[in-house]
Amino acid sequence: MSDVIDAERAAPASSPAAGVSPFAELPGDIAVSFEFFPPKTEKMDAQLWDAITQLAPLSPSFVSVTYGAGGSTRERTHATVARIARETDLRPAAHLTCVAASKAEIAEVADQYWQAGVRHIVALRGDPPPADGGTFVPHPEGYASAADLVAGLKAQHDFEISVAAYPEVHPEALSDQHDLDNLKRKLDAGATRAITQFFYSTDAYFRFLDKVLAAGIDAPILPGIMPVTNFAAIRRMSGNTEIPGWLETMFEGLDERPGPRALVAAVAAADLCRRLYEGGVRDFHFYTLNRAEQAYAVCQLLGVRPKEA
Structure with a gap:
């Protein structure tokens, strides 16, 4: 893991002076x-590009664009990623899944x-469309898992590949160890890094890192940060979180x-x-939901500022 965070935890930053x-x-x-995520309407397209324009000066390592369940946004994802590559200096990462292909x-x-x-x-197994009852069934001529997808993509081109990780265990995993073994398979297949599902417990993230390191995994594990735009929605999406x-x-x-909520969320x-x-x-790694304000505010508080030309 680059800048490895060992099981002892890095020493905390010195406490700020009083006041x-x-x-x-x-x-x-x-x-x-x-x-x-790829926009569905002209209004959403304008919102997306406003967010990209606002966040680009922070010089992100990369920006990713999601892929809908069952490949439902395939064309829109490709169009968005291609436009980012064509019209900006950002490094786009395209989500790609195994579902229905x-x-x-x-x-x-x-x-x-x-x-x-x-x-x-960003290579993912992917979520099945609702019509499939929420159960993933591999395409008869497709990939059975994200690890297989990673191996197939690496054999095709020398892609940099990110995969998903779950500090609080994937809801479909048979056990903690099963979930960890699956992460290792994805990285052994050629993935560069993992990005976690959003979480709100630092203890859960650091316990997960301890297990990752004990399993001999040294790839970067980026924490996925999702500011709370709607608490009821976060509760619905939380799964095992x-x-x-x-x-x-x-x-x-x-x-x-919404106004006070956005301030508290940041x-x-x-x-x-x-x-x-x-x-x-x-x-x-910030899940922006195509809104720049909260991610930008968090970066500002963390000392990340626009790079001077």
């Missing part, structure tokens, strides 16, 4: 990346990305007050990142 903000002394020595179809999509100058793929009581208290009564996410920073983390 000084806990963010004031952060030197901004971190890397950030951002996730977007043969190996030949996936190879065709991967070739199109390579020809468009895209060199980074722990929602700490203190976080619920912070957002109590704010579901119908501070809560920045505090999560600060605590991860104190544990040695220097690389953060």
Whole structure:
């Protein structure tokens, strides 16, 4: 793992002087990346490109674009990624899944990305469409797992590949060990790094890192950070993710007050990142939901500022 965070945890940053903000002394020595999703309408397209324009000056390591269940956004994902590659200096990463596609179809999509100058793929098993009852069934001529997809993509082109990791265990995993073994298979197949599902417990993330290191995995494990845009929605999406009581208290009564909720969300996410920073983390991946304000505010608090020309 680059800048390895060992099981002992890196020494916390020195405490700020009395009366000084806990963010004031952060030197901004971190890397950030951002996730977007492909727009469905012209209005959403404008919102996406406004977010990209606002966040680009922060010089992210890469920006990723998601892929809908069952390949439902395949064309829109490709169009968005290709436009980022064509019109910006950002390094786009295209999500690609195993769902509802043969190996030949996936190879065709991967070739199109390579020809468009895209060199980074986020390889996922993927979520099945609702019509399939929420159960993943491999395409008869497709890949059976994300590890198989990684191996197939690496054999086709020398892509940089990111995969998913689950600090609090994938909901479909048979056990913690089964989930960890699956992560190792993906990395052994040629993946460069893992990006975690969002979480709100730093203890859960660091316990996961301890298990990862004990398993002999040394690839970077980027924490996925999702500011709370809607607490009820976060609760629905959480799956196995722990929602700490203190976080619920912070957002109590704010579901119908988007302005105050956004301010609280930015501070809560920045505090999560600060605590991860104190544990040695220097690389953060933000789930933006195509909105720049909260991710930008968190980066500002962490000392990440636009690079001077």
